[in-house]
Amino acid sequence: MLDIREGVSSFSILVKLHFLPNSKRDRWLNVLLDQSEVYFPQILESQVHWQRLQAGGLREGDGGPEWGLEHIRASEPIKSFFFSPRERVASFPEKLEPGETGRRILFGVKNCDLLPLKVHEQMFLQGDFKDTFYEARLRNTLFIAADCPEPADTCFCNLVGRRPFAEAEADIVLTVLEDGYLLEPLSDEGEESVRTGGDAIQPATEFQAAKRAEKRRAADSKLAKINPKPWADGLAQRIWDRSGEDGFWGKHAASCVECFGCLMTCPTCYCFLLYDKARAEGMDRSKVWDACYMAAYARVGGGANPRSEFLKRFVNRFQCKFTHFKNAHGFYACSGCGRCYRACMGKIDIRDVLGEV
């Protein structure tokens, strides 16, 4: 292992870098596959999707899967692994407890998909009650992040204060180089996992480290070109202050067809409902993704609805992510992944709203 002092801004930090040559990649993946279910970003019809890696499916080309490690985030957010669109969480009369989830590796997570884990930790694992089902699914997961050298024009992680590569929050961060992969363990589990590569994984050279720094700088500047203007200070407060201005919000909401695509693809959205279904004897209770744009979302039994007009629900979504969550937890519940804009049939760009507010 090589300890390298890497210049970052005006100070230098000590990083531990390893190198996995292309020729030995599958050796390491086979070790990982022996211990875990491995999921990787596969390019399918020019979109990236999470796929389970099969032992026989490692070879690229010649009918093997096309890896999307350098592509932007997958279409589906990784929350589906831990907070599934529908999950049975209780039953009666027999008891249902969270099952043990086997070890899983998410190989190639983007930095924008790591932030939602922090959001969900606040929601599901903090406070007086824990969502034991979420906890059980999250446990035993190893996160291998991959740098994002080609941000798309829908990406805006730089506007929410993040960068196109992970510096924490994952177990290992990986950078694709021409002849292999640079690996930087960020946790003990990550270190251990790199060790399992044995002599397939070598110490990195200063040259390789410099390459990574160069690629990262290039990605930063691409993002800066895509989103040159940072949001003005006090965004949280300004959304709050303007929440009653129907003209402003109405202009941006005008093309919304209430399809809820933005919410269903959002990696940070955490709303769910509990749905009970009777069986011949007893019942099942499921947690099902919900969307705050639904008209009946806040309607109570007697019919009263504090957000019966769509515009109020539209404003509430912005307040939820950029005002309330920020005030409560210190960061936006938005990772800048751009899925909401990609999904939007009305072409509402969240950046237009936030840039103008």
Added chain:
Amino acid sequence: MTNPWLPVPVRVDRITIENEARDLKTFELSFVNDADRKAFSFIPGQFGFISLSGVGEAPFGIASAPHEERVRYTVKKAGVFTAALHEIDEGAVVGMRGPYGNWYPFDLMKGRDVVIVSGGFSFTTLRSTIVHMLGPELRKDFGRLTVIYGARSPGELMYKDELRAWEKSPDIELTLCVDCLDGECWPLTEGLVPNVLKQLAPDSGNAVALVCGPPIMIRFTHPVLKELGFPPDRVFLSLENRMKCGIGKCGRCNIGEKYVCKDGPVFSYEQLLSLPADY
């Protein structure tokens, strides 16, 4: 590891119809399992969920006091779930989760006068509060207890036997008001809750006000309390927003950055002034 989504079984021991319109029923519940009974302790103001197998569940304020034997909820028939709940018979076993949420500010109320202002069927957690405060060991902890409770008509007042007993009690100054007397003559005042409050003008000097009622009553009660000199940090309301989980996870009951289920349901008027009026 406990499953936060799993209700515990409770038996419906007694069902009482509370009003003339017959759309308010009180359900008195006892735990099927002793361990669940032992684990259940609450403070007035908190709420719980009742669930019916396969129909769903809904949150309701707990109407019984902690020292009472059975857990009691009074439920108005308003939507799909409550309509189904109104159909069940005594002896049925239903599910319950809770208690959840915060409670009325008993620490703040200690040593002070307490003014309770309520209208309609939201009197439930305040009944819990009153029965709790009237308990032999607790009553001395509080000053004067003034209660104004109103309904549209005499037949809509809940817990009538208790109201009649309280009217005779030296420990509580109870004023019952109805929009229209309807020929009834027991000590009832004709008039709307905010107007009756204004006439009674309880001393605000060292008092805490607890307010629960329909939005229109709340809207007209606030200016009166203000006029009487109650500061916003000594006026408390209990809110009822749509909930699913009850434990601050599902995101549904937010008012601004607060979740009614875990940061409430009891809020001071001062807190509410800084939140959007989504209630």
